[in-house]
Structures are given as structure tokens and as C-alpha cells.
Amino acid sequence: MTGLFRTIIMMMAALMLSTALLVRPAAAQQILRDAETEQLLRDASADIITSAGLRPEDVEIVLIGDDSINAFVAGGQIVYLHSGLITEADNLNQVQGVIAHEVGHITGGHIIRFADGQKQALGITIISLLLGAAAMAAGAGDAGMGIMAAGQRAAMGQFLAFTRAQEASADQAGAKFLGDAGISGKGSLEFFAKLQNQEYRLNIPQEDSYNRTHPLSRERIAALTDVYQASPYWNRPTDAALEARFQRVRAKLLGFVNPERALREFPHGDQSAQAHFARAYAYHRGVRPEASLNEVEALENLLPDNPYVLEMKGQFLLENGRPEEAIPALRRAVQLAPDQPLIATTFGHALVASEERENYAEAKDLLKAAVTRDRKNPFAWFQLGVIYAAEGDEARASLASAERQQMLGQHQLAMVSAKRAMNGIEEGSADWIRAQDIFMTSGHEVQENEKNGKKERRR
Known part of the structure; x- marks a missing residue:
């Protein structure tokens, strides 16, 4: 050249x-x-x-x-x-x-x-x-x-x-x-x-x-x-309830992504709901479980029967190795917000983490409903796979793994799991057809990645 x-x-x-x-x-x-x-x-x-x-x-x-x-x-x-x-x-x-x-x-x-x-x-x-x-x-x-x-x-x-x-x-x-x-x-x-x-x-x-x-x-x-x-709505204020929700969401996000800034912006003298949200997440991220749970308790007094406060309480307890204590709060959160698949997934996780086999049937129903509403939730599929494996249903455990791996872009692994699922599930059934779909679509992705010289990340 x-x-x-x-x-x-x-x-x-x-x-x-x-x-x-x-x-x-x-x-x-x-x-x-x-x-x-x-x-x-x-x-x-x-x-x-x-x-x-x-x-x-x-x-x-x-x-x-x-x-x-x-x-x-x-x-x-x-x-x-x-x-x-x-x-x-x-x-x-x-x-x-x-x-x-x-x-x-x-x-x-x-x-x-x-x-x-x-x-x-x-x-x-x-x-x-x-x-x-x-x-x-x-x-x-x-x-x-x-x-x-x-x-x-x-x-x-x-x-x-x-x-x-x-x-x-x-x-x-x-x-x-x-x-x-x-x-x-x-x-x-x-x-x-x-x-x-x-x-x-x-x-x-x-x-x-x-x-x-x-x-x-x-x-x-x-x-x-x-x-x-020129708009007739130039001076229209935002709905007060919607604005209050935004301030809480912003505060909890700040506590999650930048705990140090959250504690500066929301010092202990601030007893507003958003301040408690910010400090709760900041303390949780800083591995201060009792401090974070104290903030959650204050929120329960300010916002009784708020499903997101109950979800946070359950999440903190669960992530601190206390799944049995998390279950009542998460069960109540799901009752208050039955259409929230992320809350249901956390509840299902707590039930599985309790290692009580009698909780698995409830967890299975919750997680199956969650992935029906929200198929982009790899963690829910992981928990479902744990339950299927505990039940001895290796084929559907493999199907759950295939769902999760495909979401994570692990198409080579998804093909292997989907093939294993197809071998153990009745041909022509809904689950078998789903496994076949994953096998074919992930196979196409593998071919495209090989053509473009891309490598998959294994997590």
C-alpha cells in the first residue's frame, strides 16, 4: 500500500x-x-x-x-x-x-x-x-x-x-x-x-x-x-406530592452514589424524609448497619406503610445477613405494592436466603410473577435457578441460567445452558420453545461477535 x-x-x-x-x-x-x-x-x-x-x-x-x-x-x-x-x-x-x-x-x-x-x-x-x-x-x-x-x-x-x-x-x-x-x-x-x-x-x-x-x-x-x-402553564407549579417523591428519590440516589456528599448535604440536624433517605443509604454503603437502620426507623415514623421504606428496611437487613428479620418488612412491602417486580424479587431473595425449604414455594411464585412483569431482571432468574436446582429440576434451572446469561450478554454460556434445558424439558412445551429461542438468538449473537472480533465478558 x-x-x-x-x-x-x-x-x-x-x-x-x-x-x-x-x-x-x-x-x-x-x-x-x-x-x-x-x-x-x-x-x-x-x-x-x-x-x-x-x-x-x-x-x-x-x-x-x-x-x-x-x-x-x-x-x-x-x-x-x-x-x-x-x-x-x-x-x-x-x-x-x-x-x-x-x-x-x-x-x-x-x-x-x-x-x-x-x-x-x-x-x-x-x-x-x-x-x-x-x-x-x-x-x-x-x-x-x-x-x-x-x-x-x-x-x-x-x-x-x-x-x-x-x-x-x-x-x-x-x-x-x-x-x-x-x-x-x-x-x-x-x-x-x-x-x-x-x-x-x-x-x-x-x-x-x-x-x-x-x-x-x-x-x-x-x-x-x-x-x-408564552405558555399558559409557565407559572404552574409541579404537583407537590410528585415533587416530594422526587426529592426523596434524589436524596436516596445521592446517598447511594456519593455517600460523603450526601452526609454533607443532609447533616443530622435535618430531619426531613429526604435527609433520612440520604443518610440511610450513605450509612449502608459505609457498612454502618445500625446507623442505617436507625434512619429507616425514623422514616417508618414519618412515612408509615410506605412500601419503599419497607423495601429499604428489608434490603438492608438482608444484605447484612439477617434474612429472617427482613421477611416481614418485605412481605408487607409486596402487599402494599403488588405490581412492583423489583420489590417482589428482593422478597423472593430473602425467602431463599432464609434456607428454610418451606419458604421456597412462596419464593418461586413471587419470582415467576416478577420475571413475567419484568424480563430484564437477571437476579430474579438467578434466584429462580437456585429454587429449581433445590427441587431437583435441573432442566429448568438451566433454562433460568440461560435467561440470565443472555441478559448479561454471555451468549456462549447461554447457548450451553439452553441446550441442556432442551434436553431435559418436554419437546414442544412453552419452556422448551423458550429454551430453543434463547439457543438460536444467542447463537446468532455468537456468530456476529466472532465475525466482528468481539470477546464476551464472563462474569
Whole structure:
């Protein structure tokens, strides 16, 4: 390969890598799951999603463990929120503004159209590379390299302009969805002001946004202020009960991801519910079981018969090796919130961890119902596998392992487990068909990974 063509290929690869880095993959990041948080996000976004012409049950909001202030969509009807966005938000209305913007990306089909922007930019790059190569072949080496470099800059400039247009479109769509849902846009502007302050701290030039994927925050504020202020809902406050739930969720998340900051932000003099949530998780993460349970006791007095407080109590007891003590609190939590599969899974875990065989039948029913409502719960499948193995049903224990392994991306192992399950389950039954589906779909994933040179992680 000549040096000229090597240069051309390297420049094309550089452009493709630059554009690829603009999309944050979700698969490689830690997903945080909490029943109360997921229910709050569903309730807070339902009207926004409906106003966008989508069905709330079809749109998923996923929380990712990342302390940066960010949110994105990456295909399908899934909105990914970083934990840092929640902990840095002052109120629920700010988070609703972000969700509305991301829903704007979904309805605009921006992820699907993302390839169009790449294609246009790559077309400019190829043309400039060919023109530069022709100049270099004619003996004008410096001119040829200049044409190539200018072409790459033009291509990247066009691609960035494309993404900025998508962001501006999502801003306007989000504003419409908020208005149609009867929700104020104040939080949206407040959040852009937060981002603007971050830009100042990072010394991001404020003259223009030419070299950015997003418009500058001041540009977005200027474009949206009149739109939001014209809404009849500009001064409408967030529902007080919903806001109180958000403050509790934010506090517990802060205690989980940043215990030191939580204890600074919620000192002992603060006896609010959110303060007790924050300190409870901070102490639990710091392996101070009695201190964490004292905070839970205070919460039980403030919020009697709250299923999420009872769930937290049971979780803390269970994770401190006291499953028998956890069972009453978790049983009551499930009674109060029967449609929460994450709570049911924790209860099932406590029943299994008690090592009392008479508890296994109840645990099995709970876990089977949980995975029916929430099939993306590998831990529930693990617990089910434990029960099947204890019952001597190795085939269904293998099927449960296959379900869990496929969720975790361990497709080679999933194939082995699914094959073992098929060998022990009556052919043609529902469980046999499910094992066959896992075997075939994981087999396809293994072939694709081998083709692309990817290696599976074994956990």
C-alpha cells in the first residue's frame, strides 16, 4: 500500500471515529435499578410521552450510573438518564424538561437519521480525498494535503451542523410536548442555565457553537424563553406530592452514589424524609448497619406503610445477613405494592436466603410473577435457578441460567445452558420453545461477535 493511499484511509478512519464517539453506548455502562425511582420517572413522564403521540408503556426510562450531567437516546423508545443529572437537578421540573427533549429525539427519528448525517459527511471527505490525491499525483503534494485537510474540516463541520439541527429540533419538540402536557418550561430553562455555568467552568468558548455537537446553552435559552413564557402553564407549579417523591428519590440516589456528599448535604440536624433517605443509604454503603437502620426507623415514623421504606428496611437487613428479620418488612412491602417486580424479587431473595425449604414455594411464585412483569431482571432468574436446582429440576434451572446469561450478554454460556434445558424439558412445551429461542438468538449473537472480533465478558 502506497503512503498516499495509507494517508487517505487514515483520514477517512479519523472522521468515522470522530462521528462514532458522538454516540454514547449504553451497553457498556452500569444500569441502576430502584422500584421507587422507576415508578417516579414513569409517573413524571407519562403526560409528556402521551402529548408526543406515544404510549407511556412503550417508552422506557433507564438510569445509568454516571456522575456526569447527561441524557441520551440510542435507538428504540428508550431514554437514558445519567445519575449525575438527577443528583444535580434542583427539582423534578428540570428533569421533566430533559425527558421532553429526549422524547423529541425519539419522535424526530434522530437516531435513525444519524446515519444520513454520517453519509453526507463521508461523501464530502471521499470527494476531497480523491481531489487531493489527484493533486498529489500531479506533483502538487502540499496543495493535495491542503485539499484533504480542508475537506475533512468541511465534512466534520457539516456533520456537527447536522447534529446541532437535531438538537434544536428536539428542543422545540420538547417545548411543545411540555406545553401540551400542561407542564411549565421553567425547569427546562433552569437546567440549560446549569449547563451554561458548567460551560463557563470548563472554559468552553461562548462566541459560537461551530465546533460543537449541541448549540451553546445561551443559544438554547434564547431560542426557548419566549416559547416557554408564552405558555399558559409557565407559572404552574409541579404537583407537590410528585415533587416530594422526587426529592426523596434524589436524596436516596445521592446517598447511594456519593455517600460523603450526601452526609454533607443532609447533616443530622435535618430531619426531613429526604435527609433520612440520604443518610440511610450513605450509612449502608459505609457498612454502618445500625446507623442505617436507625434512619429507616425514623422514616417508618414519618412515612408509615410506605412500601419503599419497607423495601429499604428489608434490603438492608438482608444484605447484612439477617434474612429472617427482613421477611416481614418485605412481605408487607409486596402487599402494599403488588405490581412492583423489583420489590417482589428482593422478597423472593430473602425467602431463599432464609434456607428454610418451606419458604421456597412462596419464593418461586413471587419470582415467576416478577420475571413475567419484568424480563430484564437477571437476579430474579438467578434466584429462580437456585429454587429449581433445590427441587431437583435441573432442566429448568438451566433454562433460568440461560435467561440470565443472555441478559448479561454471555451468549456462549447461554447457548450451553439452553441446550441442556432442551434436553431435559418436554419437546414442544412453552419452556422448551423458550429454551430453543434463547439457543438460536444467542447463537446468532455468537456468530456476529466472532465475525466482528468481539470477546464476551464472563462474569
